[in-house]
Amino acid sequence: MPRTAIIADHDAGRLASVGAVLSSAGYAVASASDQQALAKLLADQPDASIVVLDQSFAEAATTSPILLLVDLANGVKTAPGNWHGVADFIVKPPSPEELVFRADSIIRSVAARSEARHHAERLRERLRDVSAAIRTTNDPRLIADHVVNGFGKTFEADRVLFTTFEDQRVPRITAQWTRRNLPPLTEGLEGSEAAAHRLADRLWAEGDVLIVDDHSNHEWDGDDLELRDWMSGMNPRTSALIPVGEGNSSLGLIWITQLDSPRFWSRTEISMIQHVAGNVAYGLIQGHLISGQQQVLRQLQQLDQAKTDFLATVNHELRTPLTSITAYLDMIRDGSGGKLPDEVNRMLDIIVRNSERLRRLIEDMLAVSKPDYEATGLHLAPSRVGHTLRIITAALRPLAEQRQVDISLDLDRRDPDVMADEVQLEQVFTNLVSNAIKFTPRGGKISVGNTYGDDDDGNPCVIVQVTDTGVGVPEDEIPHLFTRFYRASNATSGAVPGSGLGLAIAHDIVDRHKGTMDVRSKLGEGTTIEVRLPVTGP
The missing domain is CATH 3.30.565.10 (Histidine kinase-like ATPase, C-terminal domain)
Structure with a gap:
């Protein structure tokens, strides 16, 4: 797609020469000598690659980058940033080489900024998907898998490792992602966990991450040498280590690395990763709490069932002999064994009252021991x-x-x-x-x-x-x-x-x-x- 330029100048000669220079450099040029004509060109070509204006047209409204032609001989010494939309300025009359160089530089700079914005937006969208996936589950293992898979694919990394440390707030988890058929790590940090924990705590306290642009010449802190030796076994070229934490201490560490090609980590990318790491910490803590509550609930249900089974068994075993005792008491009181002295009858009355108490107790226990007691139908x-x-x-x-x-x-x-x-x-x-x-x-x-x-x-x-x-x-x-x-x-x-x-x-x-x-x-x-x-x- 050809580059387009709109130029505006009241000086017909300068207008023609600037147009000729840009045309010869491959630009499709449209020119205007007054405000009305310029306004029409800007309306017709709102996405022009560049707009070259004499300083008298500096107030023109356009979203395209502006290269302003200024006359320092008349005392104009104002920087271009004081004019809205002005990307750069050049002294009149510009040399052809400088004019083309300035125009090309502006276009490249605008394109780079636009690409950076689009790149950041793509990353933001992908990492939003990672955060959304984390929020859809309370399973710590799935959360860890979403982290390593999401970071690995988003940043086109060679390896991503996520591990949690010994901490009552979260379960112990190690998850990893690899590309290009790399063999997986067999035991995670493999004995370097203490060094990783120290690094994560330090980074978390400082609110920072560790970026290793080039492992071959990075100056390591003395406390991190053990971790450096562990990583060197995989020959990484560049790495990013991000702490995952909550409160005053870290919970885990994320390691993202590329083995062959260098990589520049922008501040925007690091901020996005830290944001996702915050979601990870929250998700793991909540998931661990919910898992613990579910386990306690299952144990309580098992205990309740055991209690119910025990009461049902005891009730059954008690009712049989009690029925026999009550039957024989009725027979004795009815005179089946002969006439009894008054003192014996008084003793029998006590036995009967206590057996009745025992019967009521058994019936009460049997009622609450039934599994469907709460749902028993009412005959209204x-x-x-x-x-x-x-x-x-x-x-x-x-x-x-x-x-x-x-x-x-x-x-x-x-x-x-x-x-x-x-x-x-x-x-x-x-x-x-x-x-x-x-x-x-x-x-x-x-x-x-x-x-x-x-x-x-x-x-x-x-x-x-x-x-x-x-x-x-x-x-x-x-x-x-x-x-x-x-x-x-x-x-x-x-x-x-x-x-x-x-x-x-x-x-x-x-x-x-x-x-x-x-x-x-x-x-x-x-x-x-x-x-x-x-x-x-x-």
């Missing part, structure tokens, strides 16, 4: 909470009287329907009332009641409260009461029997009914447990 039907509370209170009143605890029932005359699994709802309130009896000392009081109100969102609900004057719960332990197998410290120290499952199971059932359960308690004064269940009708 319209249910009256007041009716359920009457049944439970009547069933547990003998136990309360035996412990000399007064139990009262206060029901709202309105008893709206709730959609509930009545069997599971009975289990909830049985647990709450029996707990209240268990933790209330002799002479204490328990009240069970329900009201019709609204939940926190203003929706109608049934509110059930079970209040006792028992031992209470320490305030800091209240948030843990619904945790399976958790028991309050005063219950444990007081040797009050229990498994720590009753409240956890009750809370799960209420939650699956779209309800809520809250505890208010004061140590030594008593506890109130409130259950709110959404209603389905008036």
Whole structure:
């Protein structure tokens, strides 16, 4: 493609001579002698190779490089940089040789800058792809592979090595890329890791990289001689060593090398590599954290499954002998073995009560040990909470009287329907009332009641409260009461029997009914447990 030149000068003779010189040098020349003609030429040829202007046309608007003709004899001593778009200037009248030389130099300089910009943009685009690939994975091995492959192809290197050091923030990884069928390195740094780590730490602290333009005459730091000897075994011509780090220390080192041809590393290229190295550090740290979390999660799942299997096995092994014990107790109490003295009957009553406690414990443990416990289907039907509370209170009143605890029932005359699994709802309130009896000392009081109100969102609900004057719960332990197998410290120290499952199971059932359960308690004064269940009708 021929070079094009636009020239403008009010002096017809100079205009003709400049045009002739440039034409003879191979330029396609267009000329103008006034501002209007120049403006038309610039509009018609916006991409002219060069524009040669007399200084009187210096304000012309063009994106092409300008060579300005100035007259120093008249005192014009202004540098070309003070005129917009002026690449250089030459004194009038220019010699033909100098004119052509200046024009050619400007064009070559502009072309070089344009090529540098395009090269930088191509590198930037390729390295953006590398960074994007790094961000798509949390696998440290894939991240390392993306780094070496991306750098190797982008910079047309012969070898790229990336290694991490011993550091709890990242896993140990060595990845490499080679071209031209070069044999891979067998063991990465092969014993030079300590020297590489020292170099990486120094570079990271200085925010710098190490560029070796020519290995044959590079002056090495004394601490890097071991690393120099390792690299010399591969006969590199030029190298770039880039630290990968985070915080105050390095995590790894990237080595990019060419074996035969020299290479100049521009500041732009180094900045891009450092940017990608920052993404690498972030990706490795995040990936390592996620991998660790996933491993912990798998271990917890395995432990949970082992716990579930253990509980299921223990429950099965306990239920069989307990069933036999209960059956024989019933036979003895029915008189199958003859009439028993009153003292023996009292002993049997104690055995029966404790076997019943053991049965309830086994049932609770069996419930939470089922793998599908949380997803167990509910058999929902319209249910009256007041009716359920009457049944439970009547069933547990003998136990309360035996412990000399007064139990009262206060029901709202309105008893709206709730959609509930009545069997599971009975289990909830049985647990709450029996707990209240268990933790209330002799002479204490328990009240069970329900009201019709609204939940926190203003929706109608049934509110059930079970209040006792028992031992209470320490305030800091209240948030843990619904945790399976958790028991309050005063219950444990007081040797009050229990498994720590009753409240956890009750809370799960209420939650699956779209309800809520809250505890208010004061140590030594008593506890109130409130259950709110959404209603389905008036």
